[in-house]
Every structure is written in structure tokens, then in C-alpha cells.
Amino acid sequence: DAGVTQSPTHLIKTRGQQVTLRCSPKSGHDTVSWYQQALGQGPQFIFQYYEEEERQRGNFPDRFSGHQFPNYSSELNVNALLLGDSALYLCASSSGPTAGYTFGSGTRLTVV
Amino acid sequence: GNSVTQMEGPVTLSEEAFLTINCTYTATGYPSLFWYVQYPGEGLQLLLKATKADDKGSNKGFEATYRKETTSFHLEKGSVQVSDSAVYFCARMTNTDKLIFGTGTRLQVFP
Numbered sequence: 001d002a003g004v005t006q007s008p009t010h011l012i013k014t015r016g017q018q019v020t021l022r023c024s025p026k027s028g029h030d031t032v033s034w035y036q037q038a039l040g041q042g043p044q045f046i047f048q049y050y051e052e053e054e055r056q057r058g059n060f061p062d063r064f065s066g067h068q069f070p071n072y073s074s075e076l077n078v079n080a081l082l083l084g085d086s087a088l089y090l091c092a093s094s095s096g097p098t099a100g101y102t103f104g105s106g107t108r109l110t111v112v
Numbered sequence: 113g114n115s116v117t118q119m120e121g122p123v124t125l126s127e128e129a130f131l132t133i134n135c136t137y138t139a140t141g142y143p144s145l146f147w148y149v150q151y152p153g154e155g156l157q158l159l160l161k162a163t164k165a166d167d168k169g170s171n172k173g174f175e176a177t178y179r180k181e182t183t184s185f186h187l188e189k190g191s192v193q194v195s196d197s198a199v200y201f202c203a204r205m206t207n208t209d210k211l212i213f214g215t216g217t218r219l220q221v222f223p
Contacts, residue, residue, distance in 0.1 A: 004155075033210070042116075042201055042213035043156070056208050090155055092211075100146055101211060103156040 004029075004104035006091050012110045013081050021076040021107045025093030031055075032074040033101065034066060037088040049074055078109075086111045115139060118202050118214035125192055125221050133187040133217045135176075135202035144205040145169075145178055145185040150216070151198045159187075159200070192221045 005024040013019050025032050031050045035043035045058035049068035063079045072093075078085055088108050092101035119134040137145065144163045148156040160169030165180035174189045185202060202214040 006155075031209070035211075040216075042203075042215045043211075045210050045212070048210065056210060058210075088155075092156075094209075100144075100158050100161050102158065103148070105155040 004091055004093050004102050006089075006104035006107050008107060009105065010108045010110075012112060015081055015083060015111055017081050018077065018079045019081060019109060021078075021089050021091075021109070023074045023076070023091030023093075023104060025072050025074070025091075026102045029093035029095050029102065030072050031094045031096075032068055032072065033092045033094075034074070034076045035090040035092065036060070037090055037106070039087070043090055046076070081111045083111050085109065116202050116204055116212050116214040118200075118217050121199075121216070121218035123217060123219045125219070127194055127221055127223050128191045129221075131187070131189040131192045131196075131219065133200055133202075133219070135185045135187065135214060137183050137185065137202075137204045139183075139204055139206075141207070142178075142180060143207070145176075146203045146205070146211070147174070147176055147185070147187050148201045148203060148213075149198045150201065156201065192219070194221045194223055197221045 033048040034046040037043040047057040052068045065077045068074045088106040090106045091104045094101045115138040146161045147159040149159045160171040162169040162178040168177045176187045199216045201216045203211045
């Protein structure tokens with residue numbers, strides 16, 4: 001049983017560009033959350049999707065947007081990239097609030 | 113501010129030593145609590161969890177007890193191994209099903 005799958009694993013972009021990161025949740029999970037983990041820090045919540053809608057959002061600008069598809073997979077889009085967007089982006093899926101989240105291995109984004 | 117506080121690392125131990133990583137939280141009510149582990153170059157793995165006060169989560173020799181009196185969820189292991197070297201994150205669940213993480217504690221175990 002595959003866990004959470006993220007692609008790509010690594011990405012290098014230039015300031016001002018746009019990027020799309022992808023996530024396939026663990027089988028049976030319907031809730032997907034995205035987190036940003038800066039170097040040496042704990043993950044910070046970006047937003048959460050359930051039933052193809054953004055259910056809640058963390059303290060991130062509108063440059064960060066997302067989508068969830070009918071098969072529960074999800075995308076994270078970041079526009080107008082800044083150097084400070086360089087981080088590990090983690091996708092996590094869950095089947096309920098007390099089950100805990102299963103995390104993917106992340107996408108390492110470097111903005112130059 | 114962050115409502116999950118962990119002891120700063122790195123924590124450096126010899127193999128077979130006893131491990132404690134402190135974690136305290138602030139929250140209304142009794143949130144579910146978690147410990148995640150992150151090995152170099154990887155994502156987070158759920159290590160253990162506790163969903164109500166006085167519960168003890170355990171996995172792979174690690175334990176943590178949900179202490180509502182001290183709002184703590186300290187991670188312990190009786191005998192660490194070199195393979196336990198990683199970064200450990202304490203986290204709590206909000207009432208909107210969002211995880212809030214501590215800043216992480218790096219554990220280094222030497223033979």
C-alpha cells in the first residue's frame with residue numbers, strides 16, 4: 001500500500017516564476033493538508049482540502065493556492081516566487097482528526 | 113506564538129543511554145498529541161500519539177504520556193540506538209483538524 005506520494009522530489013526555480021507541486025494521498029484518506037518546512041524549523045500549516053474545497057488556511061499570502069481533485073489528489077501552486085519560498089513542502093493526508101496525518105517525503109523547492 | 117514548545121537540541125547521547133525530549137503545549141481542552149520523526153532527507157513519520165489525558169503512546173521502544181496537569185507530552189526511550197538519530201517533532205491537533213508543530217529536537221546517538 002503506497003503512502004503519500006509527492007512529485008517532484010526536488011525543484012529549482014527562479015524568482016518571479018510559478019511552481020506546481022503534486023500530492024497523491026494514502027489510499028482511503030480524503031483530507032489533504034500542505035505544510036511548509038523551512039530549514040531547521042518545524043512545519044507550518046499552509047492549507048487543508050476536503051471534498052475538493054479549501055477548508056482552512058494558515059497565515060500564507062494569496063500567492064499560495066491549491067486544488068483537490070475528485071480522486072483526493074491535490075496540487076499546491078505558488079506564484080511570483082520569492083527567495084524566502086525556498087523550503088521543503090510537505091503533503092499530509094488523513095482519514096480523520098484523531099487518526100493523525102501521514103506525510104509524504106516532500107518536495108524540496110529552491111528559489112534562486 | 114507557537115503553542116508547542118520543545119527542548120532545544122541537539123541532544124547528544126551514547127548508544128544505550130536513556131532519552132528524554134521535553135514537550136509542553138498550550139491549548140483549550142484536551143487536544144490529540146503526536147510525536148513525529150524526520151530522518152535526514154525525508155518527510156515526517158508518525159512515531160506515536162495520544163488522544164486523551166493520561167493515555168500513553170508507544171512505538172519502537174519510544175513512549176510518551178499525555179499529562180494534562182503539566183500540559184506535557186515528553187518523549188522517552190530507555191536505550192537509544194545509533195539508528196534513532198533524527199529530528200523529533202512534537203505536535204498537537206487543533207479543534208479544526210490542523211497540526212501545530214514544535215521547532216524540532218535533533219538527536220545524535222554515537223556508538
